[in-house]
Amino acid sequence: MTTPAIIQGGMGVAVSNWRLARAVSQEAQLGVVSASLLAVVQARLLQQGDPGGHLRRAFAHFPLPGIVKQVLADYFVPGGIPKDQPFRPVPMPSVQRNPRLEGLTVLSNFAEVFLAKEGHRGQVGINLLEKIKLPTLPSLYGAMLAGVDVVLMGAGVPREIPGALDQLAAGEAAELKLHVEDRPVDQPPVITRFDPQALWERVAPKLPRPRFFAIISSATLALTLARKSTGVVDGFVVEAPNAGGHNAPPRASHTLSESGEPIYGPRDAVDFPRIRSLGLPFWLAGGASRPGKLAEARAIGAAGVQVGTAFALCDESGIVPELKRRVREWICAGLAHVRTDPLASPTGFPFKMAQLSQTLSDAAAYARRLRRCDLGYLRSLFQREDGTVGYRCPAEAPEAFVRKGGDIAETTGRQCLCNGLAATVGLGQVLPDGSSELPILTAGDELRELGRFFDLSRESFTVRDVLNVLLGNAPALT
Structure with a gap:
């Protein structure tokens, strides 16, 4: 396999969709789809009537037709639901196995990778967050059934993923340990387990094992993963704190700037010679x-x-498209601004949000939103007094979070990233009052400088335009 010069980031919920990844891969670089909430994304697209028929085309190549039949029966609506009708809910991820959600998760990840790889021989990767562990194993398996070339994972320490890839490639069951708050250390760990054999009537097939690239922010983490992971780490993406999405917290300072943002200092500088000494490719x-x-x-x-x-x-x-148009105009007017919010993400990681009106970065819009947790991908696990596992999210209604034993202080400023990011790609839930969830737009600090890639006289701005500038095949706009 060739080593690409450019990796396209696996962004948000369906921002890095199959169309984007496919376009990048066709240009001989590494296109990456986002696995975040893919079961929800595709269930909602099916309820919109599967525009263009792309999902059903991919489903026709899925080797387990019983799962396809069940998913279509559960979610597909010919012609689509009315725009003012709420989407049918998808079960929330949980420790207990839910065969329907498991099948939907495997199928959706298969379809996304299949469509990204369709019609060319370029490489395609898939991006997952270590913090979202419950759907990880079926997501990986679905992507591997479609022949995904690379798995990328950040937002945590993914030591168990290389070994899980080895097991899934062999058709064997894989397990991940789950962090459960309030669980005594002398009790056995809670695990999530996925067995490919449960899906097959014959022996589960052996699959190609994709390469694994860990997304890191320090040489220390690179060395830890290279030496202590359960299997082989094949490379690293070294992410600076000016990147979009989730950022690693500062290592030294817990104080905030005058604008309320984390302060990064010398201890956050990356020791590249130490990373280079591992002999693995990095980006x-x-x-x-x-x-x-x-x-x-x-x-x-x-x-x-x-x-x-x-x-x-x-x-x-x-x-x-309308949101992209607004952002491009905003950039060209010199008004673009991105804030690193230390509170927004339920994960506790700093999270970058473009400060744009009619999104949840607007304080008034945030205050009007009725807090709820109906997707559940960023929920934390905790142990109840009776020893069972419960689920809570600091972005849910504060009274519900406190009722489950959470600290009210943890709810301050939290955003429902699940619903906000789904709205960014046109899949926001319709609310009881007839309105829809507002989007959250995450972007890197360089957003304000992206006028170098486009001007408003052009209606189209494509992957090829970006790659031409990055690879030096075309000058940046002045």
């Missing part, structure tokens, strides 16, 4: 769309760069 992420950055990365021994935000504004990305 730089964060501010990497600047012309000349690829050459700088290679000069310090990197294989290339990972770029997210510039691709997020391409025609091929999943962000709804």
Whole structure:
């Protein structure tokens, strides 16, 4: 397999969809789909009538037709539901096995990767968050059934993933340990388990094992993963704190700037010689769309760069066209601003949000939203007094969080990323009052500088336009 110069970031909920990944891969770089909430994304697309018939085309190639039949019966609506009708809910991930949710998760990840790989021979990756563990194993298996080439994972320490890939590739069951708050240390760990054999009437097939790239922010984490993971780590994406989405917390300072943002300092600088000493390929992420950055990365021994935000504004990305148009105009007017919010994400990681009106970055819009948790992908697990496992999210209604033993202070400023990011790609839930969930737009700090890629006289802005600038095949706009 070739080593790409450019990795397209796996962004948000369906921002890095199959169309974007496919376009990047067709240009001989690594296109990446996002696995986040894919079961919800595709269940809602099916309820919209499966525009273009793409999902059903992919489903026709899925080797387990019984799962396809069940998913279509549960969610497909010919012609689509009325726009003012709420989407049918998808079961929330839980420790207890739910065969229907498991089948939907496997199928949706298969379909996303299948469509991204369809009609070309380029490489396709899939991005997952370590913090979202419950759907990880069926997500990986579905992607592997479609022949995914690379698995990328960040937002945590994914030591168990390389070994899980080995087991799934062999058709064997895999397990991940789950963090359960309030669980005594002398009790056995709670695990999530996925057995491919449960899906098959014959022996589960052996599958190609994809490469695994860990998304990291320090040389210490790179060394830990390279030496202590359950299987082989094949490379690293080294992400700086100016990258979009979730960021690693600062290592030294717990104070905030005057604008209420985390302060990064010398201890957050990456020791690239130590990473280089591992002998594994690595890519730089964060501010990497600047012309000349690829050459700088290679000069310090990197294989290339990972770029997210510039691709997020391409025609091929999943962000709804009207929102992309507004953001491009905002950038060209010199008004773009991104804030690193230390509280927004239920995960506790700093999270970058573009400060744009008619999104949940608007304080008034945030205050009007009735807090709820109806998707559940960022819920934390906790142990109840009777020893059973419960689920809570600091972005849910504060009274519900406290009733489950949570600290009221943890609810301050939290955003429902699940619903907000789904709305960003046109899949926001319709609320009881007839309105819809508002979007959350995450972007890297370089958002304000992306006018170098486009001007408002052009209606189209594509993956090829971005790659031409990144690879030096076309000058940036001045």
